[in-house]
Amino acid sequence: MTLMLALIGAGAATAETARPAKVPDEVRQLAGPFDLTDAEGHRRCALALEAKIQGTGFALGFDKPTCVGAMPFLATVTSWSRGPASAIRLLDGTGRVVAEFGETEDGLYEMARAGEGVFFLSRAGGTEPAGPTPAELTGTWSFARQPGRPICSVTLTEEPADGDSYRLTLAGTCDQTIKSFAPVSWRLDRADIVITSGQGDQVRFERTEDNIWRRVSDASRPLFLTR
Incomplete structure (x- = not known):
């Protein structure tokens, strides 16, 4: 298999990227x-690529002191983006690759x-x-019997509730x-959204290929979460 090598020297690439309008x-x-490693596996860095806009790319989480100590070229890295041919780019604060x-x-x-x-x-x-993170799912959603026909507005928050759950509020x-x-x-359970009532009853939603969340149930009446 032909390996795709991105040769970036000490001077690094000078290309800059524009701020994305959406994710x-x-x-x-x-x-x-x-996981980022060298060829021998002696130097390692754990990276978290996030689906949240940050600067000219998307948020990137890592232990900077540890990772920069192992790989100094990470010192100025603050975000990530996609590149041509499905490449992954690490960007500095100005959008430079x-x-x-x-x-x-x-x-x-x-x-x-090089070197x-x-x-x-x-x-x-x-x-x-990876499945979605709680931060990606917070915000205003709608319950609907059919996509595009809401029957109730609901806000998923990051305010802690019981256990690994978060509070939600209804509106309108x-x-x-x-x-x-x-x-x-x-809460999130694997890749599903689980909504719990005050009595402890639960409704589970799975994400469809159309990025709509559908209730997992044998009930005859469908229920969706959309936004």
Whole structure:
């Protein structure tokens, strides 16, 4: 297999990227934990690629003192973005490309730096895409019997509730079935949204290919979460 090597020297790339207007679906699907290592596996850095706009790219989380100590070129890195041919780029605060990793196979990316050797970027724990994070799901949603026809507005917050759950609030005029259920909290269970009532009853929603959340149930009446 032909390896795609992004040769970025000590002077680094000078290309800059414009601030994204929204988070593309391909970014949401790629976001998650990654491992950055050198060819020998002696130097490592755990990266968290997030689906949230930051500067000219998307938010990037990592232990800076530890990672910069292992890989000094990370010193100015503040965000990430997609590049041509499905590449992953690490950007500095001005949008300049500091490092670019070309995709060699599913979940594996490679970069060669002049005088430093080859580095690999791979999805932590395997190649399965990561599910959404609570931060990505907070905000105003609608319950609907049909997509585009809301029956109640609901706000998912990051305010802690019981256990690993977060508080939610209803707004406006709601369908009687929603009011009777009386939801009070929500949480993520694997890749599903689970909404819990004050009595402890739960409704689980799974994400469809159309990025709509659908109730997982044998009930005859469908229920969706949309925004």
